[in-house]
Amino acid sequence: FSTMESLKNRTLLKVIFLGDSGVGKTSLMNQYVYKKFNRQYKATIGADFVTKELHIEDKSVTLQIWDTAGQERFHSLGAAFYRGADCCVLVYDVNDLKSFETLNTWHSEFLKQANPMEPETFPFVLIGNKTDVDGGNNRVVADKRAIEWCGAKGNIPYYETSAKEDVNVDEAFWGVAQKTLSSE
Ligand code: GTP
Ligand code: MG
Numbered sequence: 001f002s003t004m005e006s007l008k009n010r011t012l013l014k015v016i017f018l019g020d021s022g023v024g025k026t027s028l029m030n031q032y033v034y035k036k037f038n039r040q041y042k043a044t045i046g047a048d049f050v051t052k053e054l055h056i057e058d059k060s061v062t063l064q065i066w067d068t069a070g071q072e073r074f075h076s077l078g079a080a081f082y083r084g085a086d087c088c089v090l091v092y093d094v095n096d097l098k099s100f101e102t103l104n105t106w107h108s109e110f111l112k113q114a115n116p117m118e119p120e121t122f123p124f125v126l127i128g129n130k131t132d133v134d135g136g137n138n139r140v141v142a143d144k145r146a147i148e149w150c151g152a153k154g155n156i157p158y159y160e161t162s163a164k165e166d167v168n169v170d171e172a173f174w175g176v177a178q179k180t181l182s183s184e
Helices: 025-034 079-083 097-101 103-114 143-152 169-183
Strands: 005-007 010-018 047-056 059-068 087-093 124-129 158-160
Touching: 010 025, 010 103, 010 169, 025 047, 025 059, 025 124, 025 169, 047 169, 059 169, 079 103, 087 097, 087 103, 087 169, 097 103, 097 143, 103 124, 124 143, 124 169, 143 158, 158 169
Parallel strands: 010 059, 010 087, 087 124, 124 158
Antiparallel strands: 005 010, 047 059
C-alpha cells in the first residue's frame, strides 16, 4: 500500500470507513457510488473497496473507498491495511448513543494501527447518519454534541446524512475528498 499516488494531475486517495455495526457505512457507499439503498441489513465481512472518480479544479481524483466490518467477529485487518490510508471517515448513527460513544475507540484504534507521521493533523471526517428516522424525532445525539467532539479532536469536519433518503451524501463525500487533498 502506498499512501498517495500522484501522477501528474491524477491522484488516488485511500479512504477508510470505520464505525459500529449497523450505523450505515455500507449504505452510505452504495448510495454515493450506485445511487442504491437496501433496507435489508447484510453485515460486511472483512473489508472491500469501491472507487469513484471526482474532478476537483484541474485534478482528476480517484477516491478508493474502503468499507470495513463494524462487527468485532468480522475484524480481520492488520496494521498494514490502515498504514496506507489518506483519510479516515468515522460514522455513527444519530439515533444510537452507543455508536457515538464508541467513536473515541475507533479514532484511537485507527491512529494506533495506521501510525501516521503527524497524528494531530491526520485527516478524519465524522458522519452522523440516519437523520431520516422518525423525521428526526428519534435522535439521541444533538448536532452540537457531535460538533464539540469534532472540535476536541482537532476540528474534524462534520456531516449529517441519510443514506436512505440520499440527503447530504454527495456533500459528505465531496468534503472527504477536499479534506484529504488539503492535507496532502
Ligand atoms: P456493518 O457492515 O455490520 O459494519 O454495518 P454498516 O455500518 O455497514 O451498516 P449498513 O449500511 O449495513 O446499514 C445497517 C442497516 O441500517 C440496514 O438495514 C440499512 O438499510 C439501514 N440504514 C443505513 N443507513 C440508513 C439511513 O440513513 N436511514 C435509515 N432509516 N436506515 C439506514
Ligand atoms: Mg457494512
